[in-house]
Structures are given as C-alpha cells and as structure tokens.
Amino acid sequence: MDQDQLKALFDQQAEHYDTQWTKMAPINNGLYFLLESVFAELPTDARILCVGAGTGRELIHLANTFPGWHFTAVEPSGPMLDVCRQSAEAASIAARCSFHEGYLHSLPEVAPFDAATSFLVSQFILDKSARSGFFNEIATRLKPSGILANADLASDTSSAEYPLLLEVWQRVMSGANLSAEDLSKIMEAYARDVAILPPTETAAIMQSGGFETPVQFFQSGLIHAWFARRHSERAA
C-alpha cells in the first residue's frame, strides 16, 4: 500500500475510528498509563510532537494528565485530524494544540520538542531504511535529550508462537465491534501492508534512526511500545 492508499484508508475510517476500537480501551489505557511515567520528568511546560496523531487518543490523554503541556499533532489524513481537532475542542484542550495536516517533513520549522509520540504509525512503512528515516525525522525535531515513545505491532512472525498469539489477537479484535469481513481484511493487511517485525528488529530500526537504546516498556498482544532518548551524538 502506498502513502496515498494508506491515507485514503484512514480517511474512510475516521468517522467511526474511535467507536470501532472502544473495546480495545483496556489496552490503550494500559499503554497511556505507562506513558505518563515515561514522560513524567518532562518540564511542566513541555512541548510534545504527536506523529500520526490520528483521532488524538494519546494526545488527549496526555493533555488531560499534564495541563501545562502543548501539543503539535501531525497527521496526513484530513478526516482523522478533523476528529482530533473536534475531540480536543470537546476536551477543552484545543488552545494548547497545533494541528498540521500532512507529514512531518512539511511541518514548518518550529522550536525543538521535549518529546514525541508515534503510536501505531511506523509499522506501515515496509521498507526498513525508509522506516529508519521516519525515526530520524522525529529525532531531528527533538531537543538533544528529547524522548520518543513509539508503539507498533511487533512479533516474530516466523516463530511457532506467532500463529497461536495471532489467534488470540483475532479474538481480541473480534470483540471490538469488527465484523468477520472486517477482521479478514485486517488479517490480509497484516500479511501484506503492515511490517510486523520481531521486537528487537523494530528497536534496532529506532536506534538506527538516531535514538539511544530503546527500552520496551509495554506489551499487550501484538502491541509493543518503547521509549528512547535522542542519540547524544546528535546533540549540539
């Protein structure tokens, strides 16, 4: 799937995205709960870059938890970003947000960020060097000691465990308001359009993109999350 097809897919999903995934909330809430502690030492006026912000789920959670923080949402899908903006308005946090429709490379030059999130985004970049380049663009936008929290689907798909875990994961998703047809489309996409790599490989790609050793701080089913500081050699 190329970038335009991926954007079109999220354009179509935007309206129902949040309701579609409501039943996965225990997983997301666990991830966001851990994320709070990963970012806990950031300054009270931190500026956070949310890459692939989608409908704004992680952004809104962080904004509610840390009332002095400012957010820049980068999102190529206009309809996903519209939902993000509306949700930010409904949560009375929109005044602390900037919304950029597009990719990170087209975000105007702004002061470097204290931290960034990239949740369930890099997995759509199949080419490993392009995926490393994606992380590198994030590193470039961070302060020298800035932190990235990244989440992706990850697993060793060649292992004996994978089909068994995938079966459980399918059951988790089928409880999440998905029809049998939707589920089978998602399984096809996993095999074709999502780069589900062993966790150590995903971490290595983050590192090659300009981050120090990534620390895996979360796993639930196929969803894994890491935090990593921008590599010190990049520091000014």
Ligand SMILES: C[S@@+](CC[C@H](N)C(=O)[O-])C[C@H]1O[C@@H](n2cnc3c(N)ncnc32)[C@H](O)[C@@H]1O
């Ligand atoms: C699975 S959704 C996750 C949204 C949100 N981060 C969340 O966890 O709810 C992935 C989002 O990343 C966006 N996206 C895909 N490729 C991207 C890229 N190269 N840069 C920035 N955003 C991208 C999509 O448009 C989509 O909204």
